[in-house]
Amino acid sequence: MTMSYGAHSRLLLLCPGQGGQHAAMFDLARSSPAGDATAGTLLAGLALAGDADIYANRNAQPLIVAATLAMWESIRAFAPQPALVAGYSIGELAAYGVVGACPPETAVRLAVERARLMDGCALALPGQTLTAISGLALPRVAVLLAEHDFYMSIENGDDACIAGGPAASAEALERAVHAAGGRSTRLPVEVASHTRYMQAAVAPFATALQQVEFKPMVAPVLSGIGATAVTTKAQAVDQLSRQLAETIHWAGCMDAAAEAGITYALELGPGAALSRMLQSRHPHINTRSVADFRTLDGIRKWLERVAE
Secondary structure, eight states, X not given: OOOOOOTTOOEEEEEOOTTOOOTTTTTTGGGSHHHHHHHHHHHHHHTOOTTOOTTSHHHHHHHHHHHHHHHHHHHTTTSOOOSEEEEOTHHHHHHHHHTTSSOHHHHHXXXXXXXXXXXXXXXXXXXXXXXXXXXXXXXXXXXXXXXXXXXXXXXXXXXXXXXEEEHHHHHHHHHHHHHTTOEEEEESOOOOTTSGXXXXXXXXXXXXXXXXXXXXXXXXXXXXXXXXXXXXXXXXXXXXXXXXXXXXXXXXXXXXXXXXXXXXXXXXXXXXXXXXXXXXXXXXXXXXXGGGOSSHHHHHHHHXXXXX
């Protein structure tokens, strides 16, 4: 069924990164035939063991892409065409599946390769970690990071970020952050993503992306490292590969979405971290996550209501 939406309504779809995954993250998508078929195909292709650790990088990245794309397949029949799609870290790869640049199976296969290359960097340079820092202006944080051999991984806000560096220096960095009046939380991650620790993965991942046939995109994807709209394969290969070893400017992505006239946004899940960040930074954008709903019909009704 084709639905009529307001002429000035502009939808942003958000594709999450790691952190919000859970055992039931495919359940809502699998309540539709399309979502169930997609989830079944993607999970069968991964052939994960029943007791697979869904937080281990090698499993988390493809599972999150699979869950995101299964959810999109479950709602795309009634969802309006997005004006823009943005993804956080691994979510940026899922975004290209959402806009039709590649089929879900290809996006998941690329996620497996991405995780493998990143894990290889972590093995070559062991002792990596990530820590979330908040309550300090980013220029002040940057000074503290440099003093402790850490790097800015993701800028989430004017006073919120994730930093990556040597686990051996993390405790000293955290003490310095607390002394300066900030807060920090060590993340259960041993891969310093989006820092120079991942530099060796950039070129081989670009090669893997280059070998994939890209189809015309139904909407632009926001680049995480540039906060700019990507519309071509060449741009996508460049941005997705460089993203592994460069800072993601997520606050800039949220601002770019607002500047593009986005009026409402839906996070495809799992989790709701991106929808919370966007709602906090740009309250005028009506933002929800699929995690807020119990049924697909609830999502449909919300989309109908906010798009009028």
